[in-house]
Amino acid sequence: xxxxxxxPEMQTSNAFVHNSAIALHNPTLQIALDRGTTNAVNNRxxxxxxxxxxxxxxxxxxxxxxxxxxxLPALLEQAEAKLQARGVTILWAVDGAECNQHxxxxxxxxxxxxxxxxxxxxxxxxxxxxxxxxxxxEVVETDLGEFVVxxxxxxxxxxxxxxxHMTREQVRDLFVEKLHMPPSDDxxxxxxxxxxxxxxxxxSADMGITGxxxxxxETGTLAIVSNEGNARMCSSLxxxxxxxxxIEKVIETLDDFATLVQLLTRSATGQRLTxxxxxxxxxxxxxxxxxxxxxxxxxxxxGRSGIYSTTYxxxxxxxxxxxxxxxxxxxxxxxGHAYGWxxxxxxxxxITPLLTGIHNAAPLPHASSLCGAxxxxxxxxxxxxxxLLKLRGDLVADGDSDPMVTAGIKAWALASQNPRMFELGxxxxxxxTRTLAGKDGQIHKLPSLLxxxxxxxxxPPFAKKSFHDLWRDRQSGKSS
Amino acid sequence: MxxxxxxxxxxxxxxxxxxTCIVDMIYPGTGMSTVEVLERLGxxxxxxxxxxxxxxxxxxxxxxxxxxxxxxxxxSAFKDAEVIVAPSGSCVSMVRHFYAELFDDDPQWAxxxxxxxxxxxxxxxxxxxxxxxxxxxxxxxxxxxxxIHDACHGLRGLDLHDQARTLLKSxxxxxxxxxxxxxxxxxxxxxxxxKMPEVSGAMLxxxxxxINATPADIIVxxxxxxxxQMNGGLTRQDRTGSHNATRVVHIADVLAGKTxxxxx
Amino acid sequence: xxxxxxxxRDRILGALRAKKAxxxxxxxxxxxxxxxxxxxxxxxDALLIRFTAELERLTGKVHVASSASxxxxxxMTLIGDDRTVLAWDVLPLPGLRETMQAxxxxxxxxxxxxxxxxEPLALMATARIGITGADAALAATGTLVIASNAAxxxxxxxxxxxxxxxxxxxxLYARLEDWIARDSREVMNNARSVAFITGPSRTSDxxxxxxxxxxxxxxxxxxxx
Numbered sequence: 001x002x003x004x005x006x007x008p009e010m011q012t013s014n015a016f017v018h019n020s021a022i023a024l025h026n027p028t029l030q031i032a033l034d035r036g037t038t039n040a041v042n043n044r045x046x047x048x049x050x051x052x053x054x055x056x057x058x059x060x061x062x063x064x065x066x067x068x069x070x071x072l073p074a075l076l077e078q079a080e081a082k083l084q085a086r087g088v089t090i091l092w093a094v095d096g097a098e099c100n101q102h103x104x105x106x107x108x109x110x111x112x113x114x115x116x117x118x119x120x121x122x123x124x125x126x127x128x129x130x131x132x133x134x135x136x137x138e139v140v141e142t143d144l145g146e147f148v149v150x151x152x153x154x155x156x157x158x159x160x161x162x163x164x165h166m167t168r169e170q171v172r173d174l175f176v177e178k179l180h181m182p183p184s185d186d187x188x189x190x191x192x193x194x195x196x197x198x199x200x201x202x203x204s205a206d207m208g209i210t211g212x213x214x215x216x217x218e219t220g221t222l223a224i225v226s227n228e229g230n231a232r233m234c235s236s237l238x239x240x241x242x243x244x245x246x247i248e249k250v251i252e253t254l255d256d257f258a259t260l261v262q263l264l265t266r267s268a269t270g271q272r273l274t275x276x277x278x279x280x281x282x283x284x285x286x287x288x289x290x291x292x293x294x295x296x297x298x299x300x301x302x303g304r305s306g307i308y309s310t311t312y313x314x315x316x317x318x319x320x321x322x323x324x325x326x327x328x329x330x331x332x333x334x335x336g337h338a339y340g341w342x343x344x345x346x347x348x349x350x351i352t353p354l355l356t357g358i359h360n361a362a363p364l365p366h367a368s369s370l371c372g373a374x375x376x377x378x379x380x381x382x383x384x385x386x387x388l389l390k391l392r393g394d395l396v397a398d399g400d401s402d403p404m405v406t407a408g409i410k411a412w413a414l415a416s417q418n419p420r421m422f423e424l425g426x427x428x429x430x431x432x433t434r435t436l437a438g439k440d441g442q443i444h445k446l447p448s449l450l451x452x453x454x455x456x457x458x459x460p461p462f463a464k465k466s467f468h469d470l471w472r473d474r475q476s477g478k479s480s
Numbered sequence: 481m482x483x484x485x486x487x488x489x490x491x492x493x494x495x496x497x498x499x500t501c502i503v504d505m506i507y508p509g510t511g512m513s514t515v516e517v518l519e520r521l522g523x524x525x526x527x528x529x530x531x532x533x534x535x536x537x538x539x540x541x542x543x544x545x546x547x548x549x550x551x552x553x554x555x556s557a558f559k560d561a562e563v564i565v566a567p568s569g570s571c572v573s574m575v576r577h578f579y580a581e582l583f584d585d586d587p588q589w590a591x592x593x594x595x596x597x598x599x600x601x602x603x604x605x606x607x608x609x610x611x612x613x614x615x616x617x618x619x620x621x622x623x624x625x626x627x628i629h630d631a632c633h634g635l636r637g638l639d640l641h642d643q644a645r646t647l648l649k650s651x652x653x654x655x656x657x658x659x660x661x662x663x664x665x666x667x668x669x670x671x672x673x674x675k676m677p678e679v680s681g682a683m684l685x686x687x688x689x690x691i692n693a694t695p696a697d698i699i700v701x702x703x704x705x706x707x708x709q710m711n712g713g714l715t716r717q718d719r720t721g722s723h724n725a726t727r728v729v730h731i732a733d734v735l736a737g738k739t740x741x742x743x744x
Numbered sequence: 745x746x747x748x749x750x751x752x753r754d755r756i757l758g759a760l761r762a763k764k765a766x767x768x769x770x771x772x773x774x775x776x777x778x779x780x781x782x783x784x785x786x787x788x789d790a791l792l793i794r795f796t797a798e799l800e801r802l803t804g805k806v807h808v809a810s811s812a813s814x815x816x817x818x819x820m821t822l823i824g825d826d827r828t829v830l831a832w833d834v835l836p837l838p839g840l841r842e843t844m845q846a847x848x849x850x851x852x853x854x855x856x857x858x859x860x861x862x863e864p865l866a867l868m869a870t871a872r873i874g875i876t877g878a879d880a881a882l883a884a885t886g887t888l889v890i891a892s893n894a895a896x897x898x899x900x901x902x903x904x905x906x907x908x909x910x911x912x913x914x915x916l917y918a919r920l921e922d923w924i925a926r927d928s929r930e931v932m933n934n935a936r937s938v939a940f941i942t943g944p945s946r947t948s949d950x951x952x953x954x955x956x957x958x959x960x961x962x963x964x965x966x967x968x969x
Contacts, residue, residue, distance in 0.1 A: 021678040032951065039952035052782050060778055066770035073760040086936070092753040144958060145949035161949060168951045187950045191958055198959055203865040219932045229902060229945040229960020236898040236937065237856065237865060247756065254924045254932075255777050262780040262920070269948060272781070272798070272885040273920070276960065277940040285936050287894035289833070290856045301756045309763035329665045333682040367676060369669025369683065370540060372636035392542030401542070405671065409538050413546035416501075416532040417553045426505045441742075442715045452674040456681035457712030460506055460742075467499045467508035471527045 010127070013340030013352055013361035020334040020367070029165055033335050036164040040326035043270025044377065051266065061263045062380040064256035065317035068217075072308070075217040075250045076299065082220020083297060086282030091298045096126030099300050103128060103209065103242055104135045106296055110240050112137065112206040118224075118231040119143040120211025121159060121320065122244050122300050124342045125355070128209070140201045142230035144194050151178045157336030159343065160268045160322035165335050198230065208234030208292070212245045212280075213320070214260060215297075218253040222280040222297065225264060227271075232278050241283065241292035247299050248316040260319060263379035267321040303355035312387055315350045317380050324374035324384060330367055339364060346374035346384045353391055362400050365391035404449050423468055430462035437461040484638065485576055488598050490610045495523045496561035498600070500568045501533040502704045510704060513736035514567045514603060521613060530557040536574040539582075540670045548582045555583075555592045563610075564600040567732045569634020569702045572602040577637055602634060603732055604643035604702060616735060619652035624739050627659035627696040629687075629710065629728070631703035635663055644702060644731055651734065659699060661690045668709040684713040692717075692724050698739055699728040707741060781884040783918040791883040791916040792968065798886030802943030803956055804964040815910070815969035816843055822908055822965055823849060823873060830854055830871040830904050834895035837910045837969060840875075851875075854897035865899075874904035874961070878911045879931055879938075881966070884919040887942040888966065891935035898937055907944075907961040911968045 012019060023029055048054045068075060080090045093099035099122075107115070115132060117139055123129070129150070132139045141150040145162030149155060152174055156162030163171065171190055175181040181193040210231050212222040222243055224231045235241050251257060265271045284291030307316055325331045325345030336344035341352045341361065349368060353361040365388045374384045395401060415421045436443045442458035445451065453459055465473070495518055499511040518525050534554055539547035554575075558564055566572050576597050583593035607613050626648060634640035648656050667673065667683025674680075687710060691699055701707055707728045714724060730741045783794065796806040809815035815837055823829060823844070831851040835841060844851060852871055856864040876896065880889035888909055892898045901907050917923040920940070931938060945960030956962060 017676060017678075020676070024678050024682050036952050039948075051780050052778060056778055057780055060774070063771045063774075066767040067773065070765050070767040070770050072765070073757050076757065076760075092751070092756050094752045094755055098752060142959065143949075144947050148949070161952065163949055164952075168953075171950055187953050187955045190950060191947060191955045195958055199869060202959070203869055204862055219929070221932060227946045227948070228958040230958070232898070232902050232939065233959055236902060237861070239857075239859060239861060247760075252773070254928055255773075255921070258921045258924050259777060259780060266780075271942075273887055273940060273942040275941065275943050275945050277942075279932065279938040279940070280936070281932060281938075282936045284857065285893065288857070288892060288936060289854050289894065289897040290899050291892060291936060293857060299756070301752075301759070305756055305759035308760055309766060313766035329667070329683045329686070330679055333679060333686070363676075365542075366672065367679070369632070369665050369667055369672045369680070371632035371665035371669070373632075373663075373665065376636060389540065389542070392540070393544045394542075396542035396544070402675075405541065405675070406543075409541060409543045409546055412533075413538055413543070413550055416535070416550040419530045419532060419557075422532040429505065440715065440719070442712075444719075449674055452677035453712070455677055456716065457684060457709065458715045459712060460708060462505050463508045465508060467504040467511035468529060470508050470512055471529070 011341045011356060011360055013356070013364055016338055016340060016363035016367055019338040019340065023334040023338050028167055028170065029335055032165055032167045033332060036161060037326045037332045040161070040322070044267050044323055044326065047266035047270040047272065057259060057263060058379055058381045061259050062317065064251060064260055065319070065380050068251045068256070069248065069313060069316055071252070072247070072250060075252060076247060078217040079215050079220050079250055083282060086220065088282050088295045088297055091296060093298050093300050093302070095302050099126045099244060099298055099302070100128050100131035102298050103132065106240065106242055107132070107137055107207060110206070110294060112240060114138045114205045115207045115209055116140050116142050116201050116205035116234045116238060117209040118211070118226065118234040119146050119162070120209070120244055121342055122211055122246050123209065124156065125302055126300070128244070140205070142198050142201065142234060144191065144228060147194060147198070148174060155337065157344065158322060158325055159320050165337065202233040202237050205238045207240040207242060208238040209242045209244065210234050212243050212249060213264065214257055215245055215250045216254060216257050217250055220281060223257060223261065224278045224280065225261060225274050227269070227275045229276060232276055235278060235280060236291055239292055240294045242296045242298065244298045244300055246304060247301055248304050264319050264321050267323040267377070267379040307354050311390060312350065312354055314382055315347065315354065315387060317382055318347050319380060321379055323377040323379060327373045327377040329369070329371065329373065350384060350387045350391065358391065358394060358398065359400055362395055365395065408449070423466065426462065426466050430464060433461035434464065485580070485597050487601065487610070490563040490599070490601065490606065493562040495525045495563050495565050496558060497525055497527045498531060498558070498564050498566035498571065499527070500566055500571045502708070503567060506708070507704050507730065507741050510567055510730045510732050510741050513730070513738060514732040517732060517735045518565065520617070521607065521611065528557050528561065532557070534571045534574045536571060537670055539574065539578060544582070551579060551582055552589060555589060555596055558596060559592065561599060564596065565603055565606045566600070567603045567702070567730060568704065569602050569631050569638055569640055570705060572600055573633040573637035575600045602638055602640060602702065604647055605638065605640055608643040608646055614646050615650045616647055618650065618735055619737055620654050620734070620739055621737050622739055623653045624697040625655045625657055625695055626698045626700050626734065627657050627694055628662055629659055629666065629699050629701040629706060630663045631701050631706045632665050634702050640702065644700070647735060648700065654734070657694065657696055659690060659694055659696065661687070664690070666706045666709045668705045673709065684709055688713040688717055691726055692722070696726055698734070699726060700731050700734050701728055702731050704730055704741070777921065779919055779921045781919055783884050786918050788913055788916060791918060792913060794883040795881055795886055795916060798883065799943060799966065802886055804886060804943050804966060807965065807967045809967060809969040812838060812969055815967050816840060818967050819875070819908060819910070820847065826872055828852060828871055829873045829875055830868050830900045831875040832877060832896050832900055835875065835910055836877040836912055840910070854899045856899065868899050868903050871904045873906045873908060874900040874902070875908045875910070876900045878909050878915060880915045880917055880923050880927065881911050882917050882920050882923060885942055887920065887940050889923060890939045890941055891931050892937040893935055898939070901939065901941060902960055905957065905961055906963045906965070908965045908967065911966050913968050
């Protein structure tokens, strides 16, 4: 399995427990998370309820994704051929470094100095912005949320809503400081300030960089889903357009696209369709009055092919809607930054270890109570809990586990295969816990690892007589 | 978790109680309530005494080999069972959804596992879906307003939801009300509760706040793991914050007329 | 030849093909896809009512003209006192360009190709209004389908804060699925960019509160004739 190791300063996934505790004690973050995820969940539920048959559509969408994944190499080739026939240059990048180098080469080849960029999680994986700036290029993030992240020197905390972790007051303070905007809480004013600033960028950029939500093999089309209009700007105004797309984004036909794009918009933002869905078939035709003269598509692997033939292939079906994040009680409480990399929440807990190396994100598969809300919310019915369980198994099999937990599990397993030992162990625990119980009958403090339980809740003492005892009593009572 | 495997019709068969390890050790009264309820419905109940645990705790923590060893013991303990009933959605979910994964390519145990999977039931689904009984002759020991917390594994793994509501509606002295966020996880999650105690505690706090906001006297649930987590939060709250006498009770106890799952 | 064998393309496709492909038992393509939205009545009048309701809940404004001349009047009213607009070279409403000319309204012809784009784009950005046609409209979602070509610029529906779309009523479809089934492939073969436009631009990035008018147009008018 090709695993990509992220450089330690960048990824903080292994500090999840520590960072999630910090997040829990951040009142501003808690307010923002509460508002953001509640609205997002309500929007999705409402939008899915009004479809013809939500569960049937999820199954239809899932089947579209799985068919496409089954035929992935052939579909990539088909899309490539169709795009090339219209003058698109197709490049392939095994990893993030190669992707970034491609973009730099393209920029140099075309004398590019200024780049307008719209939202692309794939380019977050590769740290594209940093690489471009290091190469002396000016990059402006044009998506409002990503722009805020950029000027705040922050990172996005959600797949769809990059600044879910920020309150409106925080954005206001930032705009006042960096854009010299007069102080105003009014979101309309904030947006107007961003619009004015960004206009100048769009019309003076030499290159536009976008991602793509889907690549349709049947027609050789990139589909970009957006609301703000900046993705259209980036792919229409500058003379060079570069799209960076994960290889798993390819789907077979326009019919598949119709289902999936609407599942995406309804699940991500609760919209029937976003304000803009742009279908890009190539650079401008010779006679077109506007549009890019040059177009490049970079197919990014970055660890995806390593997931492809494994038991985790289903994770590649993800359409990046963010529904699992919004509905996850863990994400709702700790937000995205605690996960320590590009993709947070339930899907992030799976693909982060798979793409960056399981030992670079060991806590993430455990950052879940396995409640299953994510699977219920997923528009393509990905079995997230199942993959989290498998990853936990992989971690243990690879020796990545807490020795105290391992010792406890070994003891439990031994006792559980031997009824007498099991009952004796129970008797010992009963004696110990009844001794520890306070006047109110509850245990307020347990020793060692179990102290993690009592740090914020009580624990009941074991019963004096187990069910085994009571049953034996009942049986002997009967026979006497 | 894949789609739920088919269960065989349990009517007229002897019921083997799978009491589950936490009920056995901490809430044995809930086990007795389960027996009481089943016997009142005319079932003959036995208790294979060799049983210990289904293996879920180890499996969920990633210790598959250890979990498999425990599961094997489960298969032996219940080898003569005709029907298995447990007062736990999560343990039954473990058997029905993950025993196949554990034993499918084990030539020695695959058949036994498949048989056990086809005869294992959670209590409320056994009564309503298995036996077809929707009305119980039951009354609570005191009048109480009750709200249901839908335990996650039962809800999403076994589609448990309507059965509890159907049965509680037929219990006299019980007024059934809604718990907002009834299907929101309480934060237990097995070892998650001690590995990530802050997050687990935050989820518990959300649940306790929801409970505080209802006029429910008791919260009824089908899993003692959730019950332990939620009661742990409520009693802690009593000592350190506001007072709320509401406590969580297992549905087996409620169907047996009790308003407490406290063993001691 | 050797270099090609080890190209990134080969490595990636090779890695994908190295083992058995997953999801062999994924179900075959359905003969009929289930549509996402339900549309009960598909006659033009009903579709127009549905389209209007959908777009207006998104703050778009639909003006149903009783005739071509009525449509012309509506457009001129919307243009108001502006002396310059950004407009497609070819518009589906007969007489519009002539009428604008007669009223002293000049149209910026949107041409931004080649290396020097700054000036034309800056000029285009001064227009308050952009006027386009539409290849199709989708009733169930309130969506306009607008393809780009030699006479149909992208910028006219993108840069100006006000976008006026001229829509022929015979271009109404029930849903996205219906347009895809009937006319999409020809349009997609010819146009390098096809935009599905559903209302004005918006964002929910700040605390999930929807705000209308970000980078794309803030106001969308559809004149149906």
